[in-house]
Amino acid sequence: MMPEQREFLFGKTYTQLTTVCKDLGLPSFTASQLADWLYKKQVATIDEMTNISKTGREKLAARFDTGISAPSKVQVSSDGTKKYLYTTSGGKFIETAYIPETNRKTLCVSSQVGCKMGCLFCMTGKQGFQANLSSGEIINQIRSLPERDLLTNIVYMGMGEPFDNLDAVLDSLEILTSEYGYGMSPKRITVSTIGIIPGLKRFLDNSKCHLAVSLHTPFDEERRKLMPVEHVYPLSKVLDEIRSFDFGRQRRVSFEYIMFKGLNDTARHAKELSRILNGIKCRINLIRFHPIPDTPLEGSGRQTIEDFQQMLNNKGITTTIRQSRGQDIYAACGLLSTKELVKES
Amino acid sequence: MSDKLTHTILRKIKVNSNEEIIPGIFILKFKRPFTFIPGQVIGITTSEQITARLYSIASGKDDPDISILYNRVEDGKLTPDLSRLRKGETLLVSDPFGSFTDTRIPSWWIATGTGVAPFISMIRSGITEQKTLVQGARTRESFYFSGELEKSLENHYIRCCSGENLTGYFPGRVTDFLVAENNLPTDNMYYLCGSAEMVVSTRDILISRNIPFSNIVSEIYF
Numbered sequence: 001m002m003p004e005q006r007e008f009l010f011g012k013t014y015t016q017l018t019t020v021c022k023d024l025g026l027p028s029f030t031a032s033q034l035a036d037w038l039y040k041k042q043v044a045t046i047d048e049m050t051n052i053s054k055t056g057r058e059k060l061a062a063r064f065d066t067g068i069s070a071p072s073k074v075q076v077s078s079d080g081t082k083k084y085l086y087t088t089s090g091g092k093f094i095e096t097a098y099i100p101e102t103n104r105k106t107l108c109v110s111s112q113v114g115c116k117m118g119c120l121f122c123m124t125g126k127q128g129f130q131a132n133l134s135s136g137e138i139i140n141q142i143r144s145l146p147e148r149d150l151l152t153n154i155v156y157m158g159m160g161e162p163f164d165n166l167d168a169v170l171d172s173l174e175i176l177t178s179e180y181g182y183g184m185s186p187k188r189i190t191v192s193t194i195g196i197i198p199g200l201k202r203f204l205d206n207s208k209c210h211l212a213v214s215l216h217t218p219f220d221e222e223r224r225k226l227m228p229v230e231h232v233y234p235l236s237k238v239l240d241e242i243r244s245f246d247f248g249r250q251r252r253v254s255f256e257y258i259m260f261k262g263l264n265d266t267a268r269h270a271k272e273l274s275r276i277l278n279g280i281k282c283r284i285n286l287i288r289f290h291p292i293p294d295t296p297l298e299g300s301g302r303q304t305i306e307d308f309q310q311m312l313n314n315k316g317i318t319t320t321i322r323q324s325r326g327q328d329i330y331a332a333c334g335l336l337s338t339k340e341l342v343k344e345s
Numbered sequence: 346m347s348d349k350l351t352h353t354i355l356r357k358i359k360v361n362s363n364e365e366i367i368p369g370i371f372i373l374k375f376k377r378p379f380t381f382i383p384g385q386v387i388g389i390t391t392s393e394q395i396t397a398r399l400y401s402i403a404s405g406k407d408d409p410d411i412s413i414l415y416n417r418v419e420d421g422k423l424t425p426d427l428s429r430l431r432k433g434e435t436l437l438v439s440d441p442f443g444s445f446t447d448t449r450i451p452s453w454w455i456a457t458g459t460g461v462a463p464f465i466s467m468i469r470s471g472i473t474e475q476k477t478l479v480q481g482a483r484t485r486e487s488f489y490f491s492g493e494l495e496k497s498l499e500n501h502y503i504r505c506c507s508g509e510n511l512t513g514y515f516p517g518r519v520t521d522f523l524v525a526e527n528n529l530p531t532d533n534m535y536y537l538c539g540s541a542e543m544v545v546s547t548r549d550i551l552i553s554r555n556i557p558f559s560n561i562v563s564e565i566y567f
Binding site: 114115116117118120125126128129161164196198220224225228229230231232234294296297 | 386396397399442443444445540541542544545548549552553557558559561562563564565566567
């Protein structure tokens, strides 16, 4: 018989830690001590929390584990990108990509095991959906990363759709950006979505982190073929929501645009993009398509991507071309998958 | 009402019935308060504190009631409460929205589980001409609306049963059926509805059979 799994402390917000202390009959200030040990001193066990009374630690240990879990595998790309494999509490697997550049070190974290969204161009979608990650499992990808002290930016662009697991994502963002937690600037964190509107509204109202939206074509009919979500949350409505929100001067919205040969890389697309994004202060990131098995899609050539960038820049939209990183270890955009491991487990 | 907010504004509705048709699977009905296009979804919840989830409408466009087919997820946030609702109790419902609507012929509909809902809505709305439905389930009792579908679609209704050997049913999953089927027309439309796993696997098979991805329309439950 499997031993009953204890609840995890890591990933609980200050409010949730306060509830834990209240339930266990511990002094209310123990919540601050717990947050300090978990998120500032980054201990891995309850035993190490030495300013909490022995009785208190025993009560905590009887019901909780910290929930810290080191990566079980790492692959290193020729370009320096590293892909880490983490095991979740349910015995499933997620991948996390560490992308070092000269001026910034970015970590691309996962929010779900697999994904329900079924985008035609994405490897994660091909494994279906297995589980939501808890807030702790999301932050553990950062906490347990060997390079954690080097990180400058966090992007929620790994496996899963963050707004399909928004409670855990919002809790993780609170812990990352709050004083009791990691104290990171929200300007260093970007959450990417395909545009689940109820989640988008909640995220905009309850977080100060940057927003990225996977756009990929400005035309509704084309987007439906690439992204089933378009049937229920069409891009036009997503843009209406974004347009009606005051992003202020610090918060940024960007649009991700994977370039597919002959499908979304024409002057007609650039013209329509500039039309539908009119009135939104934003930038567009053009992304080279990384082919996945059995895909009917082809990536645009380099010159086409550069021409497309120029067309958008000429229309006044700041447009960058994202460098492909970690393609040789399947760490690049759209390639994360633990499908084979899921089958074996 | 702002069109932009149609799906987020919830109206109070009285439940007409909420029947458990087989263990864990329910059909909930309430008086139709709006017009809709077959294939559209509505957001449903039992209280403003619980995020509304999307369900395909399973009734015909002129039916007096709206029917919703759903399964109770034991550790879910909504469906345990939803399954306890009785006649006369209140439900919160959005206006219909979505564009998973079949306007082209001929077409194939491929569904598993409660994913059959948009197609039964189309059939109940009189959309049957040149339609072929491939429905997948594990057991005989899980082929929801089977009698009605058989009557409407006759030999254009294919049941794939993966958990039992039944006469007249294809033995295996819908994906097994599609792999075995030699006559998948490349110029037909294909509408898929069900879990992410089913939809992505089915889509891959169709693409491998030279069906252009522009002819494949998917609806995924999330």
